[in-house]
Amino acid sequence: xxxxxxxIEAPASxxxxxxxxxxxxxxxxxxxxxxxxxxxxIPGVLAPTIFFLGLNGVFGALTQLQGFETGSYxxxxxxxxxxxxAGFTGAAAGVNLARDYEGGWVDRLLVSPAPRWVLLAGxxxxxxxxxxxxxxxxxxxxxxxxxxxxxxDGLAVCYLMVAATAAVxxxxxxxxxxxxxxxxxxxxxxxxxxxxxxxxxxxxPLALLQPWLEKVANVNPLTQVLEAARQGFVGSVTWADTWxxxxxxxxxxxxxxxxxxxxxxxxxx
Amino acid sequence: MxxxxxxxxxxxxxxGRSIRQTFRRPxxxxxxxxxxxxxxxxxxxxxxxxxxxxxxxxxxxFLQFMLAGAMMQSMMLAxxxxxIAFAVxxxxxxxxxxxxxxxxxxxxxxxxxxxxxxxxxxxxVWFLAIGLxxxxxxxxxxxxxxxAMALVTASALAVGGIGAAIALRTxxxxxxxxxxxxxxxxxxxxxxxxxxxxxxxxxxxxxEYNPLSFIVEGVREPIISGIDATVTMEAVAAIAGIVVLxxxxxxxxLQHRLRVG
Numbered sequence: 001x002x003x004x005x006x007x008i009e010a011p012a013s014x015x016x017x018x019x020x021x022x023x024x025x026x027x028x029x030x031x032x033x034x035x036x037x038x039x040x041x042i043p044g045v046l047a048p049t050i051f052f053l054g055l056n057g058v059f060g061a062l063t064q065l066q067g068f069e070t071g072s073y074x075x076x077x078x079x080x081x082x083x084x085x086a087g088f089t090g091a092a093a094g095v096n097l098a099r100d101y102e103g104g105w106v107d108r109l110l111v112s113p114a115p116r117w118v119l120l121a122g123x124x125x126x127x128x129x130x131x132x133x134x135x136x137x138x139x140x141x142x143x144x145x146x147x148x149x150x151x152x153d154g155l156a157v158c159y160l161m162v163a164a165t166a167a168v169x170x171x172x173x174x175x176x177x178x179x180x181x182x183x184x185x186x187x188x189x190x191x192x193x194x195x196x197x198x199x200x201x202x203x204x205p206l207a208l209l210q211p212w213l214e215k216v217a218n219v220n221p222l223t224q225v226l227e228a229a230r231q232g233f234v235g236s237v238t239w240a241d242t243w244x245x246x247x248x249x250x251x252x253x254x255x256x257x258x259x260x261x262x263x264x265x266x267x268x269x
Numbered sequence: 270m271x272x273x274x275x276x277x278x279x280x281x282x283x284x285g286r287s288i289r290q291t292f293r294r295p296x297x298x299x300x301x302x303x304x305x306x307x308x309x310x311x312x313x314x315x316x317x318x319x320x321x322x323x324x325x326x327x328x329x330x331f332l333q334f335m336l337a338g339a340m341m342q343s344m345m346l347a348x349x350x351x352x353i354a355f356a357v358x359x360x361x362x363x364x365x366x367x368x369x370x371x372x373x374x375x376x377x378x379x380x381x382x383x384x385x386x387x388x389x390x391x392x393x394v395w396f397l398a399i400g401l402x403x404x405x406x407x408x409x410x411x412x413x414x415x416x417a418m419a420l421v422t423a424s425a426l427a428v429g430g431i432g433a434a435i436a437l438r439t440x441x442x443x444x445x446x447x448x449x450x451x452x453x454x455x456x457x458x459x460x461x462x463x464x465x466x467x468x469x470x471x472x473x474x475x476x477e478y479n480p481l482s483f484i485v486e487g488v489r490e491p492i493i494s495g496i497d498a499t500v501t502m503e504a505v506a507a508i509a510g511i512v513v514l515x516x517x518x519x520x521x522x523l524q525h526r527l528r529v530g
Contacts, residue, residue, distance in 0.1 A: 050450050
């Protein structure tokens with residue numbers, strides 16, 4: 001009785017600290033899932049690796065075309081595979097949220113006093129952290145088969161873009177998970193992120209794309225993200241090639257984050 | 270009613286069920302239609318300039334070249350999806366009820382495969398239609414288109430046999446689903462997306478002996494240049510080989526399933 005009274009009298013932690021602790025707890029839960037079910041990470045790692053090796057083996061001769069910025073197709077394509085891994089990981093965060101909804105876990109979170117944005121941030125930041133695993137794995141494979149070292153600055157920008165892409169994909173996946181409340185929406189989550197990443201100069205430089213894809217790539221914000229992630233692998237890192245990627249990511253995060261948050265606020269227990 | 274007619278009715282009913290199941294569940298239809306269509310668009314738009322590479326076979330456009338690859342991808346994924354749906358039936362006990370029914374066991378597997386073959390046919394029609402809409406010509410004309418459709422349908426049946434065998438053996442949808450990356454590996458290590466002569470080692474050598482390459486070339490030839498008897502026979506032989514492998518594996522897996530229940 002005395003203990004309970006003391007607990008009630010104890011000064012409450014500041015809200016920001018409680019929110020950070022909640023986000024950290026949600027991220028730890030995602031990490032535990034990874035440790036307890038290591039097989040769950042395999043598809044996210046395997047798919048971009050297969051795509052990387054496959055695309056390199058199949059389309060490697062494209063570097064012979066005039067207008068290609070590099071003679072090494074593995075260097076050209078590796079950022080695409082890293083972003084693809086981030087996209088898959090982010091979409092998987094949406095699928096996991098739908099699974100948690102079906103299992104009743106999300107209901108329990110929603111009745112907790114944690115703000116909605118904190119619940120969303122936990123899921124999104126966990127996806128960002130998880131995306132570093134497939135990115136690092138596929139990058140190691142790329143170095144083994146001859147991809148060029150992008151420099152520390154190039155690597156840092158690339159990883160920043162990977163983590164941000166996973167966050168964007170997780171917002172997209174969470175939005176769909178909360179709207180459809182079913183894992184059946186998984187193909188839509190994956191197809192959306194895959195389309196966003198591949199409708200860019202993924203396979204060849206902008207100038208070599210077919211006119212329709214060039215037009216789409218020019219308005220696709222992921223093009224700026226890919227160019228920023230790729231710059232170190234095919235040349236040198238410049239601020240001029242970096243800031244459009246950062247702006248594009250910030251814009252995508254703002255839009256998709258707001259939409260996901262709106263779905264979360266609309267979700268009734 | 271003769272035994273054969275009764276079996277045919279069972280196959281038709283189960284085949285129809287598997288097709289309806291696919292069209293009702295977006296997670297089964299998406300890999301067959303959405304992903305291959307998206308990849309076809311992206312690869313055609315992204316690597317379209319590759320037709321200018323020295324050594325690229327004479328084609329009207331890269332889209333014309335890629336149609337066979339998209340059909341193969343869709344067909345392989347239809348086989349995989351059929352295996353997943355079959356495994357779900359096993360997990361939910363539907364197959365056990367069929368085993369207890371007075372119908373031949375082979376008709377149960379054949380029913381699922383008939384559905385997979387129909388999806389293969391749908392995929393071939395879908396991609397031929399996309400090709401025609403976006404300006405690709407079918408050099409072999411109507412007979413060439415029909416030959417391509419027949420080869421894709423037969424390939425779906427053959428690949429579906431392997432998917433069904435794995436479903437019967439494991440009885441687990443997640444195991445069959447886990448084969449999805451393998452499907453991609455087999456596709457990339459074939460001439461589905463690029464001429465084998467222009468691929469990079471070791472993919473180039475593996476593609477030379479990959480049975481899927483023979484099937485792809487059999488489907489591609491009537492589209493890009495016209496019907497060629499040798500290429501067609503090689504494709505038929507490759508499909509026959511996969512059918513035999515699927516039959517043997519399915520028969521053994523069926524015996525295993527009946528033994529362990």
